[in-house]
Amino acid sequence: MDSETPVIRTYDLTKRFKKLTAVNEVNFAVKRGEVFGFLGPNGAGKTTTIAMLLGLVRPTAGSAEVLGHDIRHNLSTALRRVGAIVETPAFYPYMSGIDNLRVFARIDGGDTEEHIPAILEQVGLTGRGKDKVGTYSQGMRQRLGLGAALLGDPELLILDEPTNGLDPAGMQEMRVLIRYLADEQSKTVFLSSHLLHEIEQVCDRVLILNKGQVIAQGKVKELLSQAHAIELRIEGAERAAEVLSRLDWVQGTSREGGWLHVQAPPERTPELLAALAAHSLFPFEVRPVVSTLESVFLDLTHESTDGTDV
Numbered sequence: 001m002d003s004e005t006p007v008i009r010t011y012d013l014t015k016r017f018k019k020l021t022a023v024n025e026v027n028f029a030v031k032r033g034e035v036f037g038f039l040g041p042n043g044a045g046k047t048t049t050i051a052m053l054l055g056l057v058r059p060t061a062g063s064a065e066v067l068g069h070d071i072r073h074n075l076s077t078a079l080r081r082v083g084a085i086v087e088t089p090a091f092y093p094y095m096s097g098i099d100n101l102r103v104f105a106r107i108d109g110g111d112t113e114e115h116i117p118a119i120l121e122q123v124g125l126t127g128r129g130k131d132k133v134g135t136y137s138q139g140m141r142q143r144l145g146l147g148a149a150l151l152g153d154p155e156l157l158i159l160d161e162p163t164n165g166l167d168p169a170g171m172q173e174m175r176v177l178i179r180y181l182a183d184e185q186s187k188t189v190f191l192s193s194h195l196l197h198e199i200e201q202v203c204d205r206v207l208i209l210n211k212g213q214v215i216a217q218g219k220v221k222e223l224l225s226q227a228h229a230i231e232l233r234i235e236g237a238e239r240a241a242e243v244l245s246r247l248d249w250v251q252g253t254s255r256e257g258g259w260l261h262v263q264a265p266p267e268r269t270p271e272l273l274a275a276l277a278a279h280s281l282f283p284f285e286v287r288p289v290v291s292t293l294e295s296v297f298l299d300l301t302h303e304s305t306d307g308t309d310v
């Protein structure tokens with residue numbers, strides 16, 4: 001497998017539970033070294049997809065490759081190079097963090113046990129490794145979960161909602177840790193979340209899943225820039241729309257209430273005003289529309305709910 005081969009690739013991956021299609025012909029590719037966000041509301045099919053990638057659930061149709069191996073056959077070889085957290089990781093509460101990791105390391109096989117101190121340091125639990133997991137906070141347990149996923153120094157981490165149950169500070173720490181693993185340890189990270197804010201801050205690319213269907217995917221920045229706009233109140237809005245639609249950086253115009261909505265990056269506002277002034281068009285109000293991934297997501301999930309809900 002060369003460095004260009006996607007670390008994960010799916011081909012119309014589908015899972016049906018009786019009449020419910022939980023994952024519907026999903027296609028995506030995760031590149032080596034990136035943090036890939038798998039975003040969707042509750043019930044979108046995130047965990048089901050991840051369970052298929054880890055060989056825990058059989059696809060009904062379609063297929064996928066993890067580290068070049070077909071998930072329907074001989075996945076165990078590939079899984080040795082994958083670390084995963086699926087839903088909330090379970091530990092023995094009466095044992096220390098270190099001893100829990102030792103148990104996992106033994107299940108993993110190999111000489112992973114000697115790496116435990118380094119792993120504890122990476123996940124920020126060095127001082128607490130000898131304490132019983134039962135005394136850990138939720139955030140510490142999540143970090144220990146990531147520690148368990150790091151045993152065996154995997155090249156791919158598959159993390160299903162790793163910040164579930166964390167407070168804002170804990171989430172921030174987890175994001176920093178994930179970025180560090182990708183940037184400094186060259187790991188590829190596949191991360192699911194229902195929190196846009198989180199994906200927006202940590203991921204290079206994102207896929208948005210709703211009701212088992214892919215509704216958008218791309219670079220976070222590009223998805224956001226599609227939603228950026230400039231809005232104007234102007235006398236002669238029709239003429240203004242005509243002038244502006246001739247500019248190659250304007251993707252479209254529409255009338256919304258009393259506003260002329262111009263699909264263009266807000267940082268081009270001065271050029272937009274100059275173009276209008278050249279035609280003696282002077283807006284009396286101008287405002288930028290800077291979308292968050294959240295508004296893009298809500299728009300998209302709203303559209304797909306309207307359209308495909310049969």
Ligand SMILES: Nc1ncnc2c1ncn2[C@@H]1O[C@H](COP(=O)(O)OP(=O)(O)OP(=O)(O)O)[C@@H](O)[C@H]1O
Pocket residue numbers: 017020022040041042043044045046047048049194
């Ligand atoms: N074993 C199962 N049997 C029947 N239906 C299932 C099973 N597992 C999942 N589902 C259904 O498949 C759909 C997708 O569930 P899934 O757990 O993959 O969603 P999710 O995106 O992980 O949601 P959440 O954010 O709540 O974790 C849901 O409607 C769920 O009820």
Ligand SMILES: [Mg+2]
Pocket residue numbers: 046047048160
């Ligand atoms: Mg889930």
